[in-house]
Amino acid sequence: MSAGALVVQQGAEDRELVGPERVAVLLLALGEQYGSPIWDRLDDMEVKQVSTAMAKLGPVTGDMLNELFVDFVTALTSKGAVMGNYDSTERLLQSFLPKDRVSTIMEEIRGPAGRNMWEKLSNVQETVLANYLKNEYPQTVAVVLSKIRSDHASRVLGILPEDFALEVVNRMLRMDAVQKDVLDKVEQTLRVEFMSNLSHTTRRDSHELMAEIFNNFDRQTEARFITALEEENRDSADKIKTLMFTFDDLGKLDTGSVQTLLRNVEKDLLSVALKGANESVREFFFSNMSTRAAALLEEDMAAMGPIRLRDVDEAQGTMVNIAKDLAAKGELIIMKNNGDDELVY
Structure with a gap:
């Protein structure tokens, strides 16, 4: 989430978010980078409704935000929770738009980007x-x-x-x-x-979609929403956690794959990523380096002093994306779930 896009106020009174208010909070939380594609798809009337709700929103508490996101995730991941579908949308559009226009719109909705x-x-x-x-x-x-x-x-x-x-x-x-x-x-x-x-x-599995979204959360946000979702819908939370590929999963790489990854990661990026890693993952990477290289890396990490958790999350996310890109090219193999299943990207 973009810093400063949504101010979550502590101590304010909880209230129920309704209609355009829910959309306004979601878009504020997504921020400019992730919310922009959604704004682009709204028509003038929808933009006006959401903007008006946003301007009058007032304080939003952490509990209100948690409840809204849990509702959103649950709706996407619970079978039958979302009542709209492609066929019903197409039938509705055909009731007031020309057939060729409907075909174009539905192609944009259904087809690949x-x-x-x-x-x-x-x-x-x-x-x-x-x-x-x-x-x-x-x-x-x-x-x-x-x-x-x-x-x-x-x-x-x-x-x-x-x-x-x-x-x-x-x-x-x-x-x-x-x-x-x-x-x-x-x-x-x-x-x-x-x-x-x-x-x-080719209808994409909603749990896969949410796993990708959760992968892009910082660790505190991820933990907050996973915990909240577990209380509301444990099955969906478990499926999402199974599908997620995290920095810790890099510790399951085979020797050849981790060597390939290390050759493709800048030293400064690796230092920041490992600075915030758990001990087992850190030792895994050290054990796949020469004694001298591991010692120098440890010295660099010690010389950094305190670093922001946000910087660690960003560095670890970059390493995960590099690993995925290398796997897509066939240069390394990504394993999860104790090595039973290979993830193909």
Whole structure:
């Protein structure tokens, strides 16, 4: 949460937050960085309602904030708690908007993130895209792969049957500028036949979403909400904790993986991250260094003196993200739950 975005007042009287007030508190708590994408999706009337509620909000107590966030997490993670769905939303929109406008809106809601079709395709899992494209004409596939990100196109090509992939490569090498009407036809086909079907088959698990959100909390906020959620919905809290990948989980890396991580982490970042680590994780990293390197790192950490918990959280979060990026490239393996399950990113 952004510091100073929401002032939680101690000693104020608790009261029930209703309607736009609940939205106002959530957006204030999210701050500018995380709240901005939500503001962008509000229409003028909604912005006015939320802004008015925000201006008149008054003091918010810690208990009020905790209750609101627990309600929010519980609603997302409890089966059936959220009554709206894609089909009901589409039916409602069709009652007062033209069909083509509704299709565009629903595509934005359902489809992978992106401003246009080609950005969306670049965010579709490569195995899913390859499975669809393998049944298309090689020329069509050549057009599609020429329009999406090159790194994504390379992964898709690597999954396609070898002979088919080679034909696509040859088509791409010989391909001239694609006429606009041909490109429009391919784009329309993808929108109707692929993206609409994809939206019905790839609904993201809400517990996974909340685990990612909780991963980005600082440790005090994370502990507060996990504790509160355990009281309201222990099953969901347990699922979220299982799915979360934290700095402590780096202590489960195998020898080769931790060496890879250490080569990709700046010394100053490592010092700050380990300064606030528990003893077992700290010793795990020291044991995977040379005696001299570990001694020098310990000296650097001692010379730092007291450091802010926020800086430690940021450094540890950066190391976790580096580990995830390396795992996505296949350069290290991330294990959780006593090593029984490999996490693939």
